[in-house]
Amino acid sequence: MGGGWFESVAEARRRAERVLPPSVAAALVAGAEAGVSLADNTAAFGALGFAPRVADKPASRDLSVTVMGQTLSLPVLISPVGVQAVHPDAELAVARAAAARGTAMGLSSFGAKPVEEVVAANPQTFFQIYWAGSRERIEQRLERARAAGAVGLIVTLDWSFVHSRDRGSPFIPQRIDLAAVRRLAPEVARRPRWLVRWLRSGGLPGLTVPNMTIPGEAPPGFFAAYGEWMQTPPPTWDDLAWLRSQWDGPCMIKGIVRIDDAKRAVDVGATAISVSNHGGNNLDGTPATIRALPAVAAAVGDSVEVLLDGGVRRGGDAVKAVALGARAVMIGRAALWGLAANGQAGVENVLDVLRAGIDSALLGLGRAAVAELEPADIVVPPGFAAALGGEA
Numbered sequence: 001m002g003g004g005w006f007e008s009v010a011e012a013r014r015r016a017e018r019v020l021p022p023s024v025a026a027a028l029v030a031g032a033e034a035g036v037s038l039a040d041n042t043a044a045f046g047a048l049g050f051a052p053r054v055a056d057k058p059a060s061r062d063l064s065v066t067v068m069g070q071t072l073s074l075p076v077l078i079s080p081v082g083v084q085a086v087h088p089d090a091e092l093a094v095a096r097a098a099a100a101r102g103t104a105m106g107l108s109s110f111g112a113k114p115v116e117e118v119v120a121a122n123p124q125t126f127f128q129i130y131w132a133g134s135r136e137r138i139e140q141r142l143e144r145a146r147a148a149g150a151v152g153l154i155v156t157l158d159w160s161f162v163h164s165r166d167r168g169s170p171f172i173p174q175r176i177d178l179a180a181v182r183r184l185a186p187e188v189a190r191r192p193r194w195l196v197r198w199l200r201s202g203g204l205p206g207l208t209v210p211n212m213t214i215p216g217e218a219p220p221g222f223f224a225a226y227g228e229w230m231q232t233p234p235p236t237w238d239d240l241a242w243l244r245s246q247w248d249g250p251c252m253i254k255g256i257v258r259i260d261d262a263k264r265a266v267d268v269g270a271t272a273i274s275v276s277n278h279g280g281n282n283l284d285g286t287p288a289t290i291r292a293l294p295a296v297a298a299a300v301g302d303s304v305e306v307l308l309d310g311g312v313r314r315g316g317d318a319v320k321a322v323a324l325g326a327r328a329v330m331i332g333r334a335a336l337w338g339l340a341a342n343g344q345a346g347v348e349n350v351l352d353v354l355r356a357g358i359d360s361a362l363l364g365l366g367r368a369a370v371a372e373l374e375p376a377d378i379v380v381p382p383g384f385a386a387a388l389g390g391e392a
């Protein structure tokens with residue numbers, strides 16, 4: 001149980017679910033309402049096929065790519081995820097694993113570890129923010145990330161505060177007090193390994209979000225910061241142009257599925273976009289991101305770096321996305337399952353599984369580099385693609 005090498009993300013998930021209390025495991029999977037988008041993100045990858053070759057194949061393959069000025073050893077990076085309590089080392093373990101495997105770390109502003117420590121663990125860190133609070137408060141958070149040495153900004157826009165799940169939502173306490181401990185005790189008792197990990201690290205999980213802190217304020221709790229975000233009027237494109245002007249490094253807009261939004265992101269000066277539906281956690285019924293990708297890439301791929309996140313569970317998924325127009329993919333849950341299963345080594349394991357899968361898919365397809373991948377390498381069933389919001 002737990003430790004030891006695993007051969008697939010599916011196995012990382014099984015091990016994670018044997019370690020985590022059910023509430024934490026459920027919070028990690030999340031998924032809005034009926035989970036249609038959550039399921040489609042992975043099912044759509046399964047609906048795509050490969051068109052392999054049998055000879056004249058390259059003896060070695062180059063997996064490296066550049067994303068927002070960073071050279072990565074594989075076309076996979078860590079998507080920002082704000083989820084607490086998975087592992088005491090949290091984003092530090094993920095950042096170290098990404099650094100050890102030559103890739104970048106996306107750090108959520110709702111993460112558990114301060115940006116300064118995460119950048120120290122992985123200098124290739126992109127800091128993610130939401131449009132939360134006044135312009136002044138947003139500026140202060142950017143300033144802090146810049147001073148910490150974050151090499152890029154991720155602005156996540158696809159959130160509409162959907163809080164209902166047909167399967168029911170896990171109990172997340174406001175704070176770890178006696179009442180919360182009493183309520184969670186039965187499931188924690190069934191997951192002693194998780195508790196032991198926390199006790200060894202010096203305590204129980206806190207629910208503060210240190211990257212939402214403004215100078216002079218104590219780090220807010222998750223719910224206080226979430227409240228600030230909920231009460232902030234959603235940004236206009238003018239707000240986003242202002243935001244872009246406050247960050248002089250590379251900037252990604254994450255959460256785009258429509259062609260018209262992709263074009264507006266180019267207009268406001270984004271370096272990159274991620275075709276994303278927040279891992280199916282947002283507006284349920286949004287198509288799988290791999291369905292939306294080809295039209296978005298055709299529309300703006302020459303003007304902006306196009307990435308994809310959502311549903312990536314194997315190296316072949318990354319290869320499908322790159323062949324259909326993405327420069328790289330970002331992983332959310334896959335990294336979290338690796339983290340829960342085996343800490344830093346578990347995340348490294350996940351990245352190794354993905355790397356091996358990408359390499360075998362390139363070999364099968366007869367491609368010497370990810371840059372050589374083309375749409376013709378992929379079998380796309382009729383009616384698969386979803387071109388949303390205009391003509392490519």
Ligand SMILES: Cc1cc2nc3c(=O)[nH]c(=O)nc-3n(C[C@H](O)[C@H](O)[C@H](O)COP(=O)(O)O)c2cc1C
Pocket residue numbers: 027028029030041079080081082083108109110111128156254276277278279280281309310311312330331332333334
């Ligand atoms: C539990 C959880 C928390 C997340 N928190 C954030 C966040 O704080 N910021 C953000 O930009 N995206 C967040 N996301 C979305 C991920 O960055 C990413 O878009 C998604 O997980 C990709 O899908 P995948 O999990 O299938 O790889 C979260 C996703 C999950 C599952």
